[in-house]
Amino acid sequence: MTAADLLAAFSDFAFMRRALAGCLVLSVAAAPVGVFLMLRRLSLTGDAMAHAILPGVAAGYLLAGLNLWAMTAGGLAAGLAIALMASAVTRLTPLREDASLATLYLVSLALGVILISARGSAVDVMHLLFGSVLAIDDTALVFIGIVASITVLAFAVMWRPLVLECVDPGFLKAVGGRGAIIHVAFMLVMVLNLIAGFQALGTLLSVGLMMLPAASARFWTRSLGAMTALAMAFAALSSVAGLTASFAANLPSGPAIIVAAGILYALSVAFGPTGGLIARLRPARHRTG
Amino acid sequence: MGAAIMDFARQGRPTGGASLTLRNATIGYDRHPALHHLSASFPAGSMTAVVGPNGAGKSTLLKAAIGHIRPIGGEIHVSGCRRTEIAYLPQLSEIDRTFPLPVFDFVAMGLWQRRGAFGGFRRDDDEDVARALAGVGLVGFEQRPLDTLSGGQLQRVLFARLSLQDAPLILLDEPFTAVDDRTIGELMDLIDRWNAEGRTVVAVLHDLELVRRRFQRTLLIARRLIAEGATADVLTAENLAAARRHIEAWDEAAPFCEAEPAP
Numbered sequence: 001m002t003a004a005d006l007l008a009a010f011s012d013f014a015f016m017r018r019a020l021a022g023c024l025v026l027s028v029a030a031a032p033v034g035v036f037l038m039l040r041r042l043s044l045t046g047d048a049m050a051h052a053i054l055p056g057v058a059a060g061y062l063l064a065g066l067n068l069w070a071m072t073a074g075g076l077a078a079g080l081a082i083a084l085m086a087s088a089v090t091r092l093t094p095l096r097e098d099a100s101l102a103t104l105y106l107v108s109l110a111l112g113v114i115l116i117s118a119r120g121s122a123v124d125v126m127h128l129l130f131g132s133v134l135a136i137d138d139t140a141l142v143f144i145g146i147v148a149s150i151t152v153l154a155f156a157v158m159w160r161p162l163v164l165e166c167v168d169p170g171f172l173k174a175v176g177g178r179g180a181i182i183h184v185a186f187m188l189v190m191v192l193n194l195i196a197g198f199q200a201l202g203t204l205l206s207v208g209l210m211m212l213p214a215a216s217a218r219f220w221t222r223s224l225g226a227m228t229a230l231a232m233a234f235a236a237l238s239s240v241a242g243l244t245a246s247f248a249a250n251l252p253s254g255p256a257i258i259v260a261a262g263i264l265y266a267l268s269v270a271f272g273p274t275g276g277l278i279a280r281l282r283p284a285r286h287r288t289g
Numbered sequence: 290m291g292a293a294i295m296d297f298a299r300q301g302r303p304t305g306g307a308s309l310t311l312r313n314a315t316i317g318y319d320r321h322p323a324l325h326h327l328s329a330s331f332p333a334g335s336m337t338a339v340v341g342p343n344g345a346g347k348s349t350l351l352k353a354a355i356g357h358i359r360p361i362g363g364e365i366h367v368s369g370c371r372r373t374e375i376a377y378l379p380q381l382s383e384i385d386r387t388f389p390l391p392v393f394d395f396v397a398m399g400l401w402q403r404r405g406a407f408g409g410f411r412r413d414d415d416e417d418v419a420r421a422l423a424g425v426g427l428v429g430f431e432q433r434p435l436d437t438l439s440g441g442q443l444q445r446v447l448f449a450r451l452s453l454q455d456a457p458l459i460l461l462d463e464p465f466t467a468v469d470d471r472t473i474g475e476l477m478d479l480i481d482r483w484n485a486e487g488r489t490v491v492a493v494l495h496d497l498e499l500v501r502r503r504f505q506r507t508l509l510i511a512r513r514l515i516a517e518g519a520t521a522d523v524l525t526a527e528n529l530a531a532a533r534r535h536i537e538a539w540d541e542a543a544p545f546c547e548a549e550p551a552p
Contacts, residue, residue: 157407160407161406163390164401167384167385167388167395168385168398174377175401175402175454176373222389223391224390
């Protein structure tokens with residue numbers, strides 16, 4: 001199979017084109033979310049939220065079948081409820097955010113499993129957990145587009161306070177900035193992106209398209225803007241490579257995309273100039289002052 | 290002198306109007322007062338050192354002034370500016386120095402009151418940031434990431450941000466811990482300049498020699514007022530001994546205060 005054959009896969013098959021379009025749009029939206037999650041040391045929060053969304057999605061599925069809007073509404077409700085409750089517990093009690101989030105998402109996950117086991121099969125569970133890129137239909141594409149638009153707009157509006165809330169939350173509070181609102185808005189955008197991703201990648205892997213490119217980009221630049229742009233590029237590259245590999249070798253597409261992102265991450269850890277392993281081992285020439 | 294007047298005019302704000310007054314204020318955590326029935330005033334345009342042993346309630350006083358802690362009793366009054374316009378340098382800042390932000394962008398956040406969350410930066414703003422950095426001796430540090438700065442350099446960066454805030458009331462909580470003498474001298478000169486521009490300055494300090502040399506007014510507290518006024522009159526041996534005596538151990542079962550509020 002030649003490179004031309006692989007490219008032809010996208011021009012010949014509508015489902016491949018839709019999958020590609022969906023994943024590319026998702027890359028642009030999810031990458032900045034991942035960058036800020038990483039810089040705020042909330043990487044595992046994304047993972048926890050992905051788990052927390054599952055029961056909501058499952059509830060939507062059990063009530064209305066494979067209906068995008070029902071599952072989305074369920075996931076959104078579950079994700080928001082968990083994010084808000086975790087924030088509230090963190091701000092009102094001495095418990096830290098990671099601990100409060102862990103407790104809430106474990107309960108949420110347990111409820112989800114009870115829901116699914118009441119009605120449903122192992123196949124259903126697999127579909128919800130790992131998704132299917134090749135099942136992205138026009139409705140799902142529209143939804144991904146809406147979420148991406150909201151995300152880009154939200155970042156344009158809250159970029160400065162969000163950066164300040166990350167670097168020096170005490171200062172933001174002292175000058176009267178609403179740190180709590182910014183935090184909740186950011187969590188909301190993250191939940192939206194996880195849900196947009198679950199159709200294609202499943203609830204468990206959709207966080208991968210956020211975190212892996214962001215973590216990879218950290219090894220190539222120290223500038224926030226460049227890091228975000230690079231994360232988008234890495235996510236898009238993983239999407240193209242993963243989809244192509246899944247078509248050529250008949251692999252499940254979601255995991256193929258995440259493995260592609262994982263390979264990019266491994267390369268970044270090894271060769272990245274800012275903190276990569278090889279850059280660290282090689283003795284650098286130092287300046288005189 | 291001419292330059293200073295130009296600077297003052299550029300800032301465009303009639304400074305020298307902000308004062309801080311505590312009237313019989315009791316401030317504390319969990320019903321145990323860190324400050325007990327304290328009355329004190331920091332007049333507009335004054336420059337005051339706040340001195341006292343550890344646990345005297347010095348940091349608590351500043352936190353209450355910016356509204357982070359609500360007083361249990363009495364009142365704390367800020368006049369001449371809004372609470373959010375006060376420039377406050379905390380003792381332990383929560384700065385995440387690993388965040389990839391260059392010094393220039395960090396200092397520029399001092400313009401929050403002028404530009405807010407969304408306002409675009411103009412050429413003037415860039416020049417002001419550059420001037421603030423030059424004022425603390427950090428020319429050439431604009432693009433350095435925060436995590437490459439030494440302790441003293443970070444303190445200079447924080448002072449640059451404070452001067453950009455253009456605040457009529459400036460509260461500093463132990464600004465010179467882990468800072469060398471030369472840096473202390475230069476930052477003290479900057480504080481003097483702020484005060485000369487009519488800004489009210491309140492600084493919590495431990496170095497009594499520094500206070501005697503550079504501050505005309507001093508407030509000595511030890512969970513209550515010990516002395517207030519001219520530094521030479523306040524920092525006497527008797528007053529300092531009295532302050533030490535008044536810091537008793539934390540008593541979990543301390544009886545509730547029945548004292549008549551001071552007139």
